[in-house]
Amino acid sequence: MRRACGGNRAVPAKGPGKTFVKRAEKELMTTSPHLSLETFIEESDEPLWLWEVPSDRLYLSMGAKRRLGLSRADAPARMDDYLTHLPPAEQDAVRHALEESLSSREQHFSLLHFFDRMQVLEHAGVLRRGEDGRPTHVLGNMEIAEKGKELVPVAGYMAAFLPEGSIRFDRNCAILLGRERPAPFSAPLEESLELVHANERERLAELKLVCAPGSSRDQFEDILLFHREDGACTRLKVSISVLKRDHEGRAALLAGNLQPAVCGATGSGSLLTLAVHSTGDGLWDWDATNDTVYYSPQYLSMLGYTEDTFPATLETWARKIHPDDYARTFPIQQAIVESPRNGNSFEVTYRLKKADGTWAWILGRGHVTHRDENGRATRLIGMHTDISTAQLGREKLEDMVRRDILTGLCSRAFLEMRLEELNARPVWPLSIISCDVNGLKLINDHLGHAAGDEVLVQGATLLRRSMRLSDCVARMGGDEFVALLPGCSAAQARRIAGDIVYGLEACNSDESRIPVLLSLGMATSENGDVPPGELIKRADRAMLEQKAKSRAASHRHIKDWIEQRHHIAVSLEDIRYAGPCSG
Structure with a gap:
């Protein structure tokens, strides 16, 4: 799950990750092999939960029920029931975040929300997937804020589209920035930069240099003070990567994240402490005269090593470099050591092998502090930053670009x-x-755009539920949707359209909800005699024909509902509702 409320106190996350999921499975096999996974979860004293996604069945452990103040009788048995305990303003956003997480390639995710006035930070990991790759079982645990304290998300993702002059922020960013509505949002670039405190805005000059044509750098990192929407200020770590440049070399697309930063003491000495310890950067110090290297505790821990498993030599580091990155990493440092003509500092991005066998993306920086009488470096000192999140931000950006921010389609x-x-x-x-x-x-016009958005989201949900996983359902803009159904015959498409109609009838049986009325059009090419672009035009014409036939009845239905529920007089004689573009 993923991502409400601010506060600038960071609570250490105990997310499930691979270790959490593996630990739970191992404990089940070693201590309770006779129990089913569901029973194991329900009897655990830890605050755990298991979600069977296809059936929506939710299993809460005894520990989770106790911490949430639930009895066995009133504990929610489905995820949908669990979400009813959330504030109404959060329910749709959390449902969207869940669906987004299940549809992505992410193995682990987190969600911050309120549950019956308690702030809860959920951490979840996909335990099992079906043959189609979609999660079938999700295992999670939860942290509940102590009285008087708040929890914050681990990180929020953002993407900047520089030619458009806009930045998209996900729900976690909205929470970290203290926005009243914890939901994804877009903002003009200049307006977004003004979120940084005026006293620290000049430090963004470095980001402008990274974005400038001809820049050899593609990363920017800093810890900056941000204005929150609630009037407070919070210090956040900013990590940004350039993903695309235009033909002149100017940055066109950026992706990155915001993370809570731990604020220490002030003063010149604390800045290094903040950089090395609070941000997780690793310090290294190489004495070339005896080939010994000091690797700081942060350096070793970010890779999962200890002093015993990562000996203090340069060769230890060199052996861990990814084979594909070695030629552009190790020789640079060696050349700088040989002569000052090759420079006194370097910066390189490469992969380094972790103790668990996976690869971490590292931003390595180093500087020569001493040379002998022949100009050969005798000491270098530098920093290693784990930028795996920034690299994974590319995948996150792709997901943000390919999804409609309102509906999730x-x-x-x-x-x-x-x-x-x-x-x-x-x-x-x-x-x-x-x-x-x-x-x-x-x-x-009569209920506001928030109500219109609710109808769009509900309509999108109905469409997605009726489709196959292989189908592409897209929001084209405004109130228009198109679904591509590859490998789908005309007969199959008619059945899917029937499922959509059935879903609409079920949805509209709840008279307390705004009516969701859709017009559908369909076109099929069985053997490729009609190209895809022409098929879309034919389906669109069929939809418009149905819309023209049903417009008057649809308008009367919505008019009656608005007048009965909201006591607002609605006139269908208004010119706005008479033409083909009237909806």
């Missing part, structure tokens, strides 16, 4: 990329379903 850009793939590597039969929300303008 694929974006128009991603659908167009899928169309290009289908043009290059056709899959037949191919069906297209075009969809439009009826009466959205009527709802926006």
Whole structure:
């Protein structure tokens, strides 16, 4: 789960990660092999939970129930029931975050929320996946804030689209920045930069240098003071990577994260302490005269080694460099050692093998502090920063770009990329379903855009539930949706459309909710005689024909609901609701 509320006190996370999931499985096998996983979880005194995703079944441990103040009788048995304990303003955002996490390639995720007025930080790991790769069992544990204290997310992701002059922030960033509504948001670039405290804004000059044409650097890191929306200030660690440059070499696309920073004492001496200890950077100090290297505790811990398993020599480090990165890493340092003509400092990004056999992306920086009479370096000192998160931010950015920020469906850009793939590597039969929300303008004008957004999200959810995992469902903008169904015959597409209609009827049976009314159009090519682009046009024309036939009835239905529920007079004679663009 993932990501409410600020406070600038960071509580150490005990996320599940691979070790958490493996530890739970190992404990089950060694101490209680006769128990099922579900029973093991329910009887545990730790604050654990197990979610069977396909059935939505939720198993809460005795420890979790006790900490949440739940009895056996009133403990939620489904994830959907669990979410009803969240504040109404958080429920949709958390559901979206869950679906986003299950649809991504991430193995572990976290979520911060309130549960019956208690602040809870959930940490979860995918325990099992189905044949299609989608999670079927998710195992998690929880931290609950002590009275008078608050929990904060581990990190938030952001992406900056410089040509557009905008930055997208995920839900964790919204929480860290103290926004009243804990949901993903976009903001103009200049407005976002003003979130940094005026006294520290000049330090962003380094970021501008990284973004400038011809810059040899692609990373920026600093700890900055940010203004929160609630009026307070909080210190956050900023990590940003350049993912794309334009033809002039100017940065066009950035991705990175915000993390809570531990604030220590002030003064010149504390800055190094903050840099080395609080941010997790590792210090190294190489005495070339006897080939001994001091690796700081932070250096060793970030890689999972100890002093015994990582001897204090240069060769130890060299042997851990990824074979594909060795040629651009080790020789640079050796050249600087040989002569000052090759420079006195270096910076390089490469992979280093961790104790568990995985690879960490490292930003390595070093500087010569002493040379002998022949100019040969006798001592170098430097820092190692684990930038794996920044590298993984590329995948996160791809996910942000390919998803519509409101509904969680694929974006128009991603659908167009899928169309290009289908043009290059056709899959037949191919069906297209075009969809439009009826009466959205009527709802926006009389109930507000938040109500309209609720209808869009509900409609998107119904569409996604009715589709296969291989289908691409995208929001094209406004109230328009398109679904690409590769390998789907006309008969199969009709069944899927029927499932959508059935889902709408079930949704609209709850008269307390705003009616969700959709117009559908469908087109199929069984053997490739019609290209995908033309299929979309045909499906769109079919949808518009249905929309024209149902517009009057849809408007009357929504008008009656608004007048009965909100006692607002609605006139359908208004010119805004008369034409083909009236929704």
